[in-house]
Amino acid sequence: MILDEEVFAVILGVTIIGSVLGVALTLPRSPEAFTALGLLNEEGVIGDYPSRVHVGEPVKLHLFIYNHLGYTALFKYQVKEGDGEIPSEKTPLHDKTILAQGIVLLHHGENVTIPFTVVFTRPFTNQTLVCELYYYNPDSRIWEYTGRFVFIRLNVTEAVLP
Secondary structure, three states, X not given: OOOOHHHHHHHHHHHHHHHHHHHHHHOOOOOOOEEEEEEEOOOOOOOOOOOEEEOOOEEEEEEEEEEEOOOOEEEEEEEEEOXXXXXXXXXXXXXXXXXXXXXXXXXXXXXXXXXEEEEOOOOEEEEEEEEEXXXXXXXXXXXXXXXXXXXXXXXXXXXXXX
């Protein structure tokens, strides 16, 4: 049986479309890249945060960091005394007291929960405790702000004298 040019063109077209579709369906998709940052209470769960503390009283919390960037990344976190302010997604807080900080290496899909303790040294009404997340950019060799931050508001009062 001899195929004419039109039948051959249709068969070739179906074969090409099928091949392209097969490759597109079998290629692994690149994941949506993101990081997550969470503030957890003293027990390591969401909620029940302190709302009033005394000057000099230790405040125990946990920070949760998750890497879903598609590659291993080096993260830096900073816990700051916000003096009532919070950062934006584009700009971290500048010139604020850093109460705790650390660096952690996370593979893609990995997370870590980090306990930390802060102590306020002065009274402040409506104080903000701010946690910001940075990642190390190996190309530019600088720490870049991820735009991820969490915060709680609390009142820091004078210590109670016995």
